[in-house]
Amino acid sequence: NAGVTQTPKFQVLKTGQSMTLQCAQDMNHNSMYWYRQDPGMGLRLIYYSASEGTTDKGEVPNGYNVSRLNKREFSLRLESAAPSQTSVYFCASSGEVGDWGEQYFGPGTRLTVT
């Protein structure tokens, strides 16, 4: 049982490049989330998907897009990377629709934009 997996683990981009962060969960969870973690700021929600077929903005959505490809997979896309998007990105999932509490986290993707 892998839980929540994320690829890649590390990525370096130049300003203006695009990339997609992949996330998959094998726990049959309905809800999935993308967070970014910056020093001294805790985790901030970028986008979430309460159930397959729906996505909504979180606290810091600007510069990102998401796709809930199916129940298992939820990707995060940076269309034109900026240095301000240098961060560690975490994907999470939870069991029930709107079950915001007990979230299970992936290992993270460390992204550097130069």
Next chain:
Amino acid sequence: AQSVTQPDIHITVSEGASLELRCNYSYGATPYLFWYVQSPGQGLQLLLKYFSGDTLVQGIKGFEAEFKRSQSSFNLRKPSVHWSDAAEYFCAANTDKLIFGTGTRLQVFP
């Protein structure tokens, strides 16, 4: 606005000493409350949660937390810290979205 505050950015304790990490929340109603732990280079792992009922909740790894409504607090405690407890600890709360505190980094000296 809803918020979660962890007033201690960094705490250092000796192995075997007791530990208390502070967390305060600001919500109109009592939210669901959580403590997560993050080891270096890892994702977050749930330590414990409070939804309702008994205000003292037990978690994994020997941690417990006490909910105090009058103080809007949910402090995490452990009676005897082990070197492997060195990590970053996040308090979180939700009513409709999960909001995290900024974290407390715990360092343990032998």
